[in-house]
Amino acid sequence: xxxxxxxxxxxxxxxxxxxxxxxxxxxxxxxxxxxxxxxxxxxxxxxxxxxxxxxxxxxxxxxxxxxxxxxxxxxxxxxxxxxxxxxxxxxxxxxxxxxxxxxxxxxxxxxxxxxxxxxxxxxxxxxxxxxxxxxxxxxxxxxxxxxxxxxxxxxxxxxxxxxxxxxxxxxxxxxxxxxxxxxxxxxxxxxxxxxxxxxxxxxxxxxxxxxxxxxxxxxxxxxxxxxxxxxxxxxxxxxxxxxxxxxxxxxxxxxxxxxxxxxxxxxxxxxxxxxxxxxxxxxxxxxxxxxxxxxxxxxxxxxxxxxxxxxxxxxxxxxxxxxxxxxxxxxxxxxxxxxxxxxxxxxxxxxxxxxxxxxxxxxxxxxxxxxxxxxxxxxxxxxxxxxxxxxxxxxxxxxxxxxxxxxxxxxxxxxxxxxxxxxxxxxxxxxxxxxxx
Numbered sequence: 001x002x003x004x005x006x007x008x009x010x011x012x013x014x015x016x017x018x019x020x021x022x023x024x025x026x027x028x029x030x031x032x033x034x035x036x037x038x039x040x041x042x043x044x045x046x047x048x049x050x051x052x053x054x055x056x057x058x059x060x061x062x063x064x065x066x067x068x069x070x071x072x073x074x075x076x077x078x079x080x081x082x083x084x085x086x087x088x089x090x091x092x093x094x095x096x097x098x099x100x101x102x103x104x105x106x107x108x109x110x111x112x113x114x115x116x117x118x119x120x121x122x123x124x125x126x127x128x129x130x131x132x133x134x135x136x137x138x139x140x141x142x143x144x145x146x147x148x149x150x151x152x153x154x155x156x157x158x159x160x161x162x163x164x165x166x167x168x169x170x171x172x173x174x175x176x177x178x179x180x181x182x183x184x185x186x187x188x189x190x191x192x193x194x195x196x197x198x199x200x201x202x203x204x205x206x207x208x209x210x211x212x213x214x215x216x217x218x219x220x221x222x223x224x225x226x227x228x229x230x231x232x233x234x235x236x237x238x239x240x241x242x243x244x245x246x247x248x249x250x251x252x253x254x255x256x257x258x259x260x261x262x263x264x265x266x267x268x269x270x271x272x273x274x275x276x277x278x279x280x281x282x283x284x285x286x287x288x289x290x291x292x293x294x295x296x297x298x299x300x301x302x303x304x305x306x307x308x309x310x311x312x313x314x315x316x317x318x319x320x321x322x323x324x325x326x327x328x329x330x331x332x333x334x335x336x337x338x339x340x341x342x343x344x345x346x347x348x349x350x351x352x353x354x355x356x357x358x359x360x361x362x363x364x365x366x367x368x369x370x371x372x373x374x375x376x377x378x379x380x381x382x383x384x385x386x387x388x389x390x391x392x393x394x395x396x397x398x399x400x401x402x403x404x405x406x407x408x409x410x411x412x413x414x415x416x417x418x419x420x421x422x423x424x425x426x427x428x429x430x431x432x433x434x435x436x437x
Contacts, residue, residue, distance in 0.1 A: 067270075101192055140397075161285065176357040183412055184409075325369075328370075334371070
């Protein structure tokens with residue numbers, strides 16, 4: 001049997017495994033192992049390449065930012081941030097729904113994980129929304145949607161992985177991410193306001209400066225963590241990986257000795273929770289790197305590039321890549337999609353004149369849609385898990401949030417200044433305006 005036929009059979013087998021519910025990591029592992037043997041690679045190459053790929057110092061930021069998110073929740077810092085947002089937005093109809101989106105954004109500015117954002121902020125805000133008369137299914141959908149900014153507002157685990165795969169500066173990706181992160185947050189806020197005003201949910205009260213000031217002081221440790229990250233990274237005092245370690249230590253100390261809500265007996269559970277998440281992500285990254293190696297050898301990159309270039313129009317080529325991101329984001333975990341597609345799409349974007357950092361944010365925002373779209377919809381599963389509400393009942397509230405994110409995504413794709421303005425001000429290398437867009 002020739003190599004091409006064998007690879008198609010292996011791909012068909014893997015597709016069957018995926019459809020019947022085999023975890024994505026195992027599907028990738030099966031395909032990579034069998035394809036490696038089909039093209040003459042040894043099994044030992046898989047181990048060597050996986051180890052070398054996952055041993056990058058830059059990737060160490062990923063578990064540290066995830067740990068930071070768990071420490072923020074366990075240490076009571078997230079509760080104070082949510083109280084601050086609620087105090088400021090009290091006069092607005094749907095203010096608690098907006099406060100959930102805002103708290104997710106603030107949480108994302110300290111942690112880099114979408115699932116940690118949903119789990120932590122959802123546990124705090126969903127009961128509060130229920131007390132104010134919000135539909136609890138909508139409250140769960142609102143928290144799940146707010147969680148997607150966890151990978152958009154820096155620091156971001158996905159930006160770390162994207163930078164690693166495409167050899168871009170993680171610090172510059174963080175800088176470029178602020179504009180799109182705010183833009184998507186505004187799109188989500190619009191959807192939250194739509195539902196809240198349609199059903200007249202939420203209590204409306206006067207803005208009380210004294211209450212807002214007190215909430216601000218109570219949230220000082222969370223705000224301090226945000227400014228610590230900004231100071232360390234953008235001040236040039238440390239790399240994102242080193243900053244992640246410093247901020248994780250800061251949140252540990254703040255939770256134990258300042259808020260005093262994190263007890264010694266809680267620490268093993270916090271580290272175990274973070275370890276579970278990293279235990280799922282790290283093997284996926286390792287085996288996906290081997291998959292990339294096999295792709296290069298069998299010509300997948302060139303084939304996809306040639307296919308997309310048949311559209312000729314830069315706008316159509318960009319829209320084709322965006323459509324592919326939506327499709328794969330719906331059925332696969334974002335880290336896997338990032339590792340598989342970013343080395344393929346980034347050169348295509350460069351060939352049509354897009355600034356690499358502009359396209360990086362288009363890519364990452366596109367993947368964020370997959371967190372709230374079935375059948376994968378990781379954030380929806382997290383929201384369902386913490387509330388006990390069936391997955392299907394949460395989905396029906398999602399369409400306005402998807403519309404808000406898609407409108408923001410199109411603006412980010414075709415208005416490069418959203419990503420590149422702050423990037424140029426800070427002084428990121430080569431921050432030109434994307435040609436043709």
